[in-house]
Amino acid sequence: IFTAELPKPYITSNNSNPIEDKDAVTLTCEPVTQDTTYLWWVNNQSLPVSPRLELSSDNRTLTVFNIPRNDTTSYKCETQNPVSVRRSDPVTLNVLYGPDAPTISPLNTPYRAGENLNLTCHAASNPTAQYFWFVNGTFQQSTQELFIPNITVNNSGSYMCQAHNSATGLNRTTVTAITVYAELPKPYITSNNSNPIEDKDAVTLTCEPVAENTTCLWWVNNQSLSVSPRLQLSNGNRILTLLSVTRNDTGPYECGIQNSESAKRSDPVTLNVTYGPDTPIISPPD
Numbered sequence: 569i570f571t572a573e574l575p576k577p578y579i580t581s582n583n584s585n586p587i588e589d590k591d592a593v594t595l596t597c598e599p600v601t602q603d604t605t606y607l608w609w610v611n612n613q614s615l616p617v618s619p620r621l622e623l624s625s626d627n628r629t630l631t632v633f634n635i636p637r638n639d640t641t642s643y644k645c646e647t648q649n650p651v652s653v654r655r656s657d658p659v660t661l662n663v664l665y666g667p668d669a670p671t672i673s674p675l676n677t678p679y680r681a682g683e684n685l686n687l688t689c690h691a692a693s694n695p696t697a698q699y700f701w702f703v704n705g706t707f708q709q710s711t712q713e714l715f716i717p718n719i720t721v722n723n724s725g726s727y728m729c730q731a732h733n734s735a736t737g738l739n740r741t742t743v744t745a746i747t748v749y750a751e752l753p754k755p756y757i758t759s760n761n762s763n764p765i766e767d768k769d770a771v772t773l774t775c776e777p778v779a780e781n782t783t784c785l786w787w788v789n790n791q792s793l794s795v796s797p798r799l800q801l802s803n804g805n806r807i808l809t810l811l812s813v814t815r816n817d818t819g820p821y822e823c824g825i826q827n828s829e830s831a832k833r834s835d836p837v838t839l840n841v842t843y844g845p846d847t848p849i850i851s852p853p854d
Contacts, residue, residue, distance in 0.1 A: 577597050606628045606645060607646040607648065641660065666740075668740065704726050754832050757773050763839075763842055786805070
């Protein structure tokens with residue numbers, strides 16, 4: 569009986585691009601030859617026992633189930649007869665997966681008005697995901713990176729990145745809140761009387777301008793304002809009133825405004841307190 573030399577086998581697949589954990593793939597060793605034994609190799613090792621791998625009765629067909637995304641397995645088939653042994657070229661699968669839930673970076677919120685907002689969206693996906701940005705529910709652009717220069721408080725809001733995989737047909741979204749706060753202006757002090765008369769005049773110092781959601785602080789002689797019956801604070805600490813000014817009340821006076829994000833301090837203001845004359849002293853005495 570004459571036994572022919574075997575041709576080099578090759579592998580055909582019913583699906584070279586299976587979807588992760590969804591598709592089964594059937595690999596078939598071709599061509600059909602008589603009196604041939606078929607063997608399979610996985611990563612150059614004999615076929616392991618696995619619930620994910622199933623052979624047909626003649627061993628020509630290998631079915632792979634529940635394929636994970638990290639399956640970079642190399643599959644080869646081998647044909648044998650009494651006079652020859654031939655092995656196929658390797659075949660690997662391109663497993664489609666994702667997108668996973670996207671991540672938005674960096675998350676530097678809150679941002680200061682005038683800064684640039686530069687967000688990047690990434691989702692594990694094969695093939696590479698398409699990205700879509702929405703701000704407060706309104707579509708912005710279809711890029712992986714969202715760049716907005718010179719932002720204002722109006723750019724605060726809900727930023728959503730949607731990742732789409734055209735092969736799996738799946739969409740995943742992630743939402744992050746972006747807060748933009750206005751830079752506080754430098755405050756300044758106004759006075760109703762910069763030249764008060766000692767023991768006669770009261771002086772009202774006002775910290776300007778009015779800024780919402782801020783705390784107002786005062787310093788006298790570079791020290792935090794100390795409690796005194798002659799010093800009165802009003803209007804949310806914006807107004808400092810000095811009663812019965814003395815010659816020692818020249819200052820300097822400073823006010824500061826602050827919120828949870830920033831703090832600003834005014835330039836110092838001094839008072840020119842008019843006083844005297846005191847009782848004169850004649851010297852040298854007789």
